[in-house]
Amino acid sequence: MTRIVRLKIDVTKIDKNRLFQGKKGTYLDATVFLKDEAGQYGDNGMITQDVNVEEREAGIRGAILGNAKIFKVLDDENSGTTTAPVSQEDMDDIPF
Numbered sequence: 001m002t003r004i005v006r007l008k009i010d011v012t013k014i015d016k017n018r019l020f021q022g023k024k025g026t027y028l029d030a031t032v033f034l035k036d037e038a039g040q041y042g043d044n045g046m047i048t049q050d051v052n053v054e055e056r057e058a059g060i061r062g063a064i065l066g067n068a069k070i071f072k073v074l075d076d077e078n079s080g081t082t083t084a085p086v087s088q089e090d091m092d093d094i095p096f
Contacts, residue, residue: 009066043067
């Protein structure tokens with residue numbers, strides 16, 4: 001099953017020291033934690049900034065950068081689609 005996930009990231013929370021130069025641009029390592037069930041605010045998870053191994057072993061956690069919401073679920077086996085519920089907030093983001 002494929003899930004299409006919408007992310008909202010507060011870029012002001014990014015530790016600029018963790019940005020690195022790659023072949024095609026400037027990158028940031030981040031992790032998305034997803035749950036099947038929506039939480040209290042309608043989101044399905046969060047995005048955190050990655051930390052290195054030493055920091056992780058010392059108990060340091062990456063900053064929470066934003067949240068994630070499962071927007072659509074695709075049924076790969078039958079090539080059909082199943083759509084997650086769409087809230088009015090989602091509709092307000094559509095530019096037309």
